[in-house]
Amino acid sequence: MDLSIAGILALDGLTNGAVYALLALATVLLFAVTRVIFIPQGEFVAFGALTLALLQAGKVPGTVWFLLALAIAAAVSDVYNGVRHHQPAARIGKQVLRTLGVPVVVSLIALWAAPRGFPLVVQALLTLALVTPFGTLIYRLAYEKLADASVLVLLIVSVGVHFALVGLGLYFFGAEGFRNPSFWSERFSAGPLTLNGQTVIIFAASLALIVLLWLYFEKTLSGKALRATAVNRLGARLMGISSNHAGRLAFTMAAFIGALSGLLIGPTTTIFYDSGFIIGLKGFVAAVFAGLSSYPLALVGALAVGLLESFGSFWASAFKEVIVFSSILPVLLWRSLRDPHGEEH
Template sequence: MDFSIASILLLDGVTNGAIYGLLALATVLVFAVTRVIFIPQGEFVAYGALSLAMLQLGQVPGTVWLLLGLALVAVALDAWAGLRQGRPAAALLRDAARTLALPVAVTLLTLWAAPLKLPLVLQCLLALAIVTPLGPLVYRLAYQPLADASVLVLLIVSVGVHFALTGLGLVFFGAEGFRNPSFWDARYSLGPLTLSGQTIIIFLAAIGLIVALFLFFERTLRGKALRATAVNRLGARLMGISATGAGRLSFALAAFIGALSGLLIGPATTMFYDSGFLIGLKGFVGAIFGGLASYPAAALGALFVGVLESYGSFWASAFKEVIVFTVILPVLLWRSFSDPHHDEEE
């Protein structure tokens, strides 16, 4: 291996690591706020990329019907709970309208826009609008009833949600793969490196999203509420912060980050209905470097995972996944010895 090959592999690894870094940040955010190890994070990656692929073909993606169906189920469950509590009908109708407003609007917009084959940027925005609301609905149906359960129970639920979303992805998109068009076809030569426009967009989007998340957590009331919930859930409740609202918001951000990551990685690789699992799992490995608590350490860990995968694919392409996932073992062992063990917070 000479310097030029090493530089190319490093650039490829950092590019993939930027995507994994976004997913690692989403994983840390969800776990910090809700104690959920969100295994289905990768499914939002696949849903974002494949929803855009369906829009490119002029077809209505099946994720639209999933969004509408989950909203209807959530309305039915909320109405049943409200009737048992004796809430007035007007309040139940108001809550139902609030829950259905966005899914119905997105569904109607998609039915109108899909056959028109709008420009790529508008299709990306529509794909984000379809996938992002799935996050709060998944939290409402799968995790909210078990919000006070142990981390192990929530992990088991995550595994079930992962299998359900993967199976639905097969139903919606089929077994064939799709590759989306690049957002920017320009290429720039920097010595032995060839920097593509898509790579530049990935870097800019990752940096922009990280800055936006920093400003959100530091400058906005909702962001500070999420931070408070992550630090101390009971204390946040006593201060009037809704744990349910914080959970839904964290899942919405995770779904948005996952869908955006799918849009960014879609032009670089062929996406299948189950491709998101491995991508999300590599983001999870990066999050482990931060102990599922530190955002900077998770981002740096994800960059390391991307670089390790790139060099591993060069030296032993058949074992690159094994190399990446094996590195989690010494990290867990080191954290087991360095961090004091304590019982789970009740």
């Protein structure tokens, strides 16, 4: 291996690591706020990439019908809870309208826009609008009633949600893989390295989102409320911060990050209905490097995972996944020895 090959591999690793960083940040965010180890984070990636692919083909993506089904289920839950707690009909009606409003409007826009062949950027924005509401709806239907359950119970629910989303992905998108067109096809040369426009977009979008997340958590009231919930759920409740609202917001942000990651990675590799699991798992490995608690360490861990994957594929391409996932073992051993913990109550 010479320096030119090492540079190419490093660039490829950092590009993938930038996407893994977003997924790692989403994983850390969800665990910090809700204590959910969200296995299906990668499914948001696959749904984002494949929804855009179907819009490119002029077809109505199955995510439209899935979004409507989730919204209707959540609205039925609103009615049931309202009747159970003897709430006024007007209040129940307002809650149902809030639940159905965004999903119905976005779905109608998607049904109208799908066959019209709008530009790629418009279709990408529509994809984000379709996939992002999945976050709060999945949290409401699968996790909200179990918010105070143990981490193990929440993990079991996550595994169930993962299998459900993978099955639905196969039904919505089929077994065929899709590769989306690049958002920017320009190429730049720097010695032996060739930097394409999509790579620039990946780095720029990842950096911008990381900065925006930092500003959100440091400078806004709702961001500080999320941080407070992450530090002490009971204390946040006593201060009037709704843990349910915090959970819904965290899942919405995670769905947005996942969908954006799908748009970024879609032009660089072929995405299948089940590709999200491996991609999300690499983000999870990076989050474990950070102990599921530190955003800067999650970023560093994601870049390390990307580099390890890239150089591992050069030296032993058949074992690159084994190399990446095996790297988590010494990290877990080190953290277990460094931070011994008692039994969860």
